[in-house]
Amino acid sequence: MPPAKKRTRNYDPAKIRTAVLAQFGNVRAAVAGLTPEQLALPTRLGDWTVRDLVAHVGMSLGAVSRLLALPEPPKQDGTLLDWPRAIAADAPDIAAHARESAESHPDPATHLATVEERFTADLAAHPGTRLLPTSAGALPLADYLVTRTVELVVHTDDLNAAVPGLDIPCDRQALAACTRLLADALAAKAPGGSTEVRVPPYAVVQCVAGPRHTRGTPPNVVETDPLTWIRLATGRLAWAEALHDAKVSASGERADLSAHLPLMA
Structure with a gap:
């Protein structure tokens, strides 16, 4: 049997828009309560401070408005699964822009509120089919918003890890979309059907070259929770x-995913 073709998962545009706004709102509310001392704390992202990280969260949503202001590309030439690889390549420039943004906006809470207001207005003015010139190629607005769930969920976790006692909640729809996009990106990076990766309750994908599983219990299985997977x-x-901390279970000779991770860093 020939291997199945990889296809891009469908996402409900209305739910994604709601999820992005909900998760950004969660971050904005938490940032409003941070002290200058907390904003100066280090993060697990190299030499970024919490202030730099907050500025980057603003950039992740502000990117939608920035791209909408550019001329619309004539046709779509990218896919959602191109985005993780593209964003990894852009990491150095992203870090520099985050620091510049942090210096330019000394009041992070006010800045996030302004970004949110413009974003909301832009969403109301443009359909999901509007093409954006992203680093992953021309993508529909609806698809690009799915990538914003990854940015927001990942950096919510970064903020919670950086500030003792901070517990920003994660919107369920945003967490689901983030988990699924990254799972699908793994299947695209390591195509095959020998290993089943399970991230309940949101995603199951087949990946890694080798004998394809067709029925019964797969011989190679990886399972973990959404945040660990992310x-x-x-x-x-x-x-x-x-593996050492039992955050992930892996059984079978093709269940070692270390050669394929991380997908973006």
């Missing part, structure tokens, strides 16, 4: 550490 996929957690 940390593995984005380089926040090493595969060996996750």
Whole structure:
């Protein structure tokens, strides 16, 4: 039997828009209560401070408005699954822009509120089919908003890790979309059907070259929870550490995903 073709998962545009706004609102509300001392704390992202990280969260939503202000591309030439690889390549420039944004906006809470207001207005003015010139190619607005769930969920986790006692909640729809996109990105990076990766309750994908599983219990299975999967996929957690701490279970000779992770870092 020939291997199945990879296809881009469908996402409900209305639910994604709601999820992005909900998660950004969660972050904005938490940032409003941070003290200058907390904003100066280090993060797990190199030499970024919490203030730099908050500025980047603003940039992640502000990017939608920035791209909408540019001329619309004539046709779509990218897919959602191109985005994780593209964003990893852009990491150095992203870090520099985050620091510049942090310096330009000394009041992070006010800045996030302004970004949110413009974003909301832009969403009301443009359909999901509007093409954006992203680093992953021309993508519909509806697809690009799915990538914003990854940015917001990942950096919510970064903020919670950086500030003792901070517990920003994660919108369920945003967490689901983030988990699914990163799971699908793994299947695209390591195509095959020998290994089943399970991230309940949101995603199951087949990946890794080798004998294809067709029925019954797969011989190679990886299972973990959504946040652990997201940390593995984005380089926040090493595969060996996750195994050692029983954060992930892996059975079978092709269940070692270390050669394929992280997907973006």
